[in-house]
Amino acid sequence: MGRYIVRRILWGVLLLIVVAALMFVFFRILPTGDPAKLRAGRTASAKLLSEIRHDLGLDKPLLTQFWEFMKELFLHFKLGYSYYSSAPVTELIKNRLPATISLVAGGALIWLLSGVTVGIISAIRRRTVLDRASMGTALVLVSAPEYWLGLIALYFFAADIGKVHVFPGAGTYVGLSSDPGKWFTSLILPWLVVAASNAAIYARLMRGSLIDVMGEDYIRTARAKGLRERRVIVRHGVRSAINPIVTIFGLDIGVLLGSAILVETVFNIPGIGRLNYDAITHADFPIVQGTVLAAALFIVCANIVVDIAYAYLDPRVRYS
Amino acid sequence: MSALVEVRDLVKHFPLTRGIVLQRRFGEVKAVDGVSFDIERGETLGIVGETGCGKSTTARLIMRLLESTSGSIKYEGRDITRVKGAELKAIRRDMQMIFQDPYSSLNPRKTVGSIISEPFIIHRVESDKAARKLAVQELMETVGLNPEHYNRFPHEFSGGQRQRIGVARALALKPKLLIADEPVSALDVSIQAQVLNLLRDLQRRFGLTVVFIAHDLSVVRHMCDRVAVMYLGKVVELGGGDALYGAPQHPYTGALLAAVPVPDPARHHTERRLLTGDVPSPANPPKACRFHTRCPKAQERCSVEEPLLRVPEGGRTEVACHFPLTEGELAQMGVRSAG
Amino acid sequence: MSSRTLAGTSEPLLRVEDLHVEFHTEDGVVHAVDGITYQVLPGGTLGIVGESGSGKTVSSLTTMGLTRPQGAHISGRILFEGRDLVTLSDAEMRKIRGNDIAMVFQDPLSSLHPFYKVGAQLIEAVRAHNDVSKSTARERAVDLLGLVGIPDPARRIDDYPHEFSGGMRQRAMIAMALANEPKLLIADEPTTALDVTVQAQILALMERLQRELGMAIVIITHDLGVVAELADDIAVMYAGRIVETTSAERLFESPQHPYTWGLLKSIPSLEGSRERELVPIPGSPPSLISRPRGCHFHPRCAYVQPEHKVVDPHLEQVPGEPDHHVACLLSPEERRGLWHALQEGRTPHEAIETVGLQEGGA
Known part of the structure; x- marks a missing residue:
């Protein structure tokens, strides 16, 4: 087991190095725009440009630049400075992290609970009106784009511009530590929007997975023992059916932490996605690079957590 | 004339590895561990044994579907253990295989006609389309399929018919050697007999040399002239069907035969001596004689000195055992000696 | 002597009368079991022989009430100790299942839950019908594993099914079926997935257990050799019907x-x-x-x-x-x-x- 985890972590680190190298290639070698020009502005003189180049180390050979970039990144966790605010990128990301975590954690909790519950009920009450209704709703939610759902939600329920003034609207986010009540209410709409499409996917996945599992021989054995149907479903069915859900749940959280761009933008939540969006519109490459690497880190971590969880859930994996 | 195939000291070890970046070998599964036998022209050689005895691996080694760890395989006197490329392709043309599962060994998206004509295309014979179709339909007729079903898909056929498709495909290039790996174990009893009869007919009609691999001892007896019994990667007994079934010499062969349930309730309550325990892991087989851990006749010598395959005095089969079964023991085990 | 499989003077343990089981599918009505009648005497062994699709498995699953969740349409009577199982509620049926009637299946690997230890699955079977503490049930589970011939049961009880060999898994399945000392054991192709030497061990085990515990057995198989070894009476099924039934001796003789x-x-x-x-x-x-x-x-x-x-x-x-x-x-x-x-x-x-x-x- 220990070996297994160590191997997963080493692979994760290797993956991060590859991503970092790709980032370097994209931003320094491909013609994405001269960082010095971007930093100096359109009307800069040639002298200023070469000074900036020197400051940023852009006049050194590419390999040296690459080596320094990787050294800074992996030994000092430094991602450079914003072209605009000159603030360290690591700081910026750290400041934005709580908002993103708040959004993703709450949303994930909602979609996991609702998706799994609906999926289980649908699987057990297969082909009933209830099943068809929930799967139909799920289909609609899966198909609805997040930003559209977000705008619709604001249009109907936002306290400022909505038809019914229920929940605080866009741009009302406050940190958990400064006002827990406001933190909670401001996030209700974003949570629901983030959760909607995922809950739908989870419900469909859980339904399919449980229907498959309920056809397994060991379910027949469980029934043959004379167990109550509830126990057969929960202890024997759901216990097996949940495995693929756990896998995808970890990955979804990892992905979303790095890329909740649409929802954070629609609701104007100061998270990492929003940071990334702003950086892209301003061509602030160090931030883009930082957020992309952060996203990669989240995904790698999520992967490792999923693998460990999987080994915990399935004893057959533990021993192989 | 020499045997069609000569197998000598054939070994196949599958490595077990662990390690993070550098894979270290910490053991190996000794699937086939020093096996020698001949396949005579025109005979049906049976290989029997339980799960994990290496019978299927042996077949795949002969077919060159797996690379052997050591040992040699001669085909028509020529060493084919390491041949490659065009030479290998030519040999593959002469050797064909039928598999256990008629459901998964046929491509579901291809018509029966194109499945059976595949070997023609691969080996570039019958390049004329019309002639090829005719040849395929002839093959279908040979194996008892309706040639009009040329354009149907595998799922439209029953299990027995699908196995016939597999047989037709194997026969397309008029092979000299046909290896049938558990060809009937996935089929119902009544269908099983259809396929067995077909294989026996074809063998007689075309003078095929057949290697017949199965776990069912009565099926092997019915089909085979000679039989090799395998246990944990070794051949423990080898001989003519009548001799081996009538008077087995290896305690394992005896135990196998005694274990087969007989469709005759009159014999129902005879107490038989049963083997205890399960087959040990081929990753860590017992030393010397591999059967000594389960053998009722085992003595100290069996765990020290490996017995070699030879014909003992007065014996009619080759056996790898220090203490072959006596006639009295055979009677006691409930083996129905055919004398 | 009267016909033992169809009617008789002594009170049968199980009597199936004109049983029909149908499944309504998109392709049409599947007549899986089409009016079969048989009976099993206390302590006796009935062999049901047939090929795939003969209805031999469906009829036995129906006796266990296990075709109900699949939406089977069932008619006829299944009298167990005089009670008609067809008319019982799901809750009443559940109390009989695994208690008075138990079942062993073909593939022991897929029939055991891969995520739970063998012991946990045995304990669950014991506690399904007995209000006993976990530790009492565990002791019983160890006894059961010992009874079916698993060496060192107190240690092996904490193994997962994948750590058992094929033969040991089937022994564990049998132990689970015996948890509540059933009066009837239904074994559906119990040795088909096993090697021949292991098959012989399992058949001998079933014979021994029947002798010691006095339960009746219904053994379902396609293998005439297996029924000849075990069964007193045999019913041959084809396309959902019993086409022939008699004692094992007579079936092979004439x-x-x-x-x-x-x-x-x-x-x-x-x-x-x-x-x-x-x-x-x-x-x-x-x-x-x-x-x-x-x-x-x-x-x-x-x-x-x-x-x-x-x-x-x-x-x-x-x-x-x-x-x-x-x-x-x-x-x-x-x-x-x-x-x-x-x-x-x-x-x-x-x-x-x-x-x-x-x-x-x-």
Whole structure:
């Protein structure tokens, strides 16, 4: 087991190095725009440009630049400075992290609970009106784009511009530590929007997975023992059916932490996605690079957590 | 004339590895561990044994579907253990295989006609389309399929018919050697007999040399002239069907035969001596004689000195055992000696 | 002596009467079990023989109430100790399942839950019908594993199913079935997935347990050898019906149904001449959605006569054998003559000539 985890972590680190190298290639070698020009502005003189180049180390050979970039990144966790605010990128990301975590954690909790519950009920009450209704709703939610759902939600329920003034609207986010009540209410709409499409996917996945599992021989054995149907479903069915859900749940959280761009933008939540969006519109490459690497880190971590969880859930994996 | 195939000291070890970046070998599964036998022209050689005895691996080694760890395989006197490329392709043309599962060994998206004509295309014979179709339909007729079903898909056929498709495909290039790996174990009893009869007919009609691999001892007896019994990667007994079934010499062969349930309730309550325990892991087989851990006749010598395959005095089969079964023991085990 | 499988003087433990099980699917109604009657005496062994799709498994799953979740349409009666199981509520059925009637399945690996330890699954079986503490149930589970011959049961109880060998898994399944000392054990192809030496061990184990615990056994198999070893009585099923039933001795001595003949002549023997040709049954079993008219076996029967394609045969007593029933339209004399000819090694074609029948019902 220990070996297994160590191997997963080493692979994760290797993956991060590859991503970092790709980032370097994209931003320094491909013609994405001269960082010095971007930093100096359109009307800069040639002298200023070469000074900036020197400051940023852009006049050194590419390999040296690459080596320094990787050294800074992996030994000092430094991602450079914003072209605009000159603030360290690591700081910026750290400041934005709580908002993103708040959004993703709450949303994930909602979609996991609702998706799994609906999926289980649908699987057990297969082909009933209830099943068809929930799967139909799920289909609609899966198909609805997040930003559209977000705008619709604001249009109907936002306290400022909505038809019914229920929940605080866009741009009302406050940190958990400064006002827990406001933190909670401001996030209700974003949570629901983030959760909607995922809950739908989870419900469909859980339904399919449980229907498959309920056809397994060991379910027949469980029934043959004379167990109550509830126990057969929960202890024997759901216990097996949940495995693929756990896998995808970890990955979804990892992905979303790095890329909740649409929802954070629609609701104007100061998270990492929003940071990334702003950086892209301003061509602030160090931030883009930082957020992309952060996203990669989240995904790698999520992967490792999923693998460990999987080994915990399935004893057959533990021993192989 | 020499045997069609000569197998000598054939070994196949599958490595077990662990390690993070550098894979270290910490053991190996000794699937086939020093096996020698001949396949005579025109005979049906049976290989029997339980799960994990290496019978299927042996077949795949002969077919060159797996690379052997050591040992040699001669085909028509020529060493084919390491041949490659065009030479290998030519040999593959002469050797064909039928598999256990008629459901998964046929491509579901291809018509029966194109499945059976595949070997023609691969080996570039019958390049004329019309002639090829005719040849395929002839093959279908040979194996008892309706040639009009040329354009149907595998799922439209029953299990027995699908196995016939597999047989037709194997026969397309008029092979000299046909290896049938558990060809009937996935089929119902009544269908099983259809396929067995077909294989026996074809063998007689075309003078095929057949290697017949199965776990069912009565099926092997019915089909085979000679039989090799395998246990944990070794051949423990080898001989003519009548001799081996009538008077087995290896305690394992005896135990196998005694274990087969007989469709005759009159014999129902005879107490038989049963083997205890399960087959040990081929990753860590017992030393010397591999059967000594389960053998009722085992003595100290069996765990020290490996017995070699030879014909003992007065014996009619080759056996790898220090203490072959006596006639009295055979009677006691409930083996129905055919004398 | 009266017929043991159909009716009798002593009170049967299980009596199945005119049982029908249908599944309504998109393709049509599947007549999985089509009016079968049999009974099992306390402590007796009934073997149900048939190929895939004969209804042998469905009928037993229905006895356990296990076809209910699949939406089966069930009619007829299943009397267990006088109670009709068909009419019981799900809750009442659950109390019988795994308690009075237990079942062992074909593939022990897929029948055990891969995520729970063997012990946990045994303990669950004990506690499903007994209000005992976990530690008491665990002691019982260790005893059960020991009873079915697993060495060092106190340690092996904490293994997962994948750490057991195939034979040990099936032993564990049997231990689980025995958890509440059932009066009836239904074993559905219990040795089909096992090697022959392990199969012999499991069959010997079942015999021993039956002797020691006095339970009745229904063994379902396609292997005539296995039923010959274990069963007192045998029912042969084809396309959802019982086509022949009698004692094991009589079935092998004087089989009456052409399908039974086909099965017996299809299996190669371990003795006798190797030159003996197998006589397969031509064709394949019919679809249970659209079955042939008349005798369901007629399209595959070598001895078919014109009226067999129209008239549906019922189980009738074989003259002179109160214990022997067969559903065949051939006359008893014709059947005797045909089997005699087949026994002498003649082909069905030659056999027909010896009794003077018309071939192919033409």
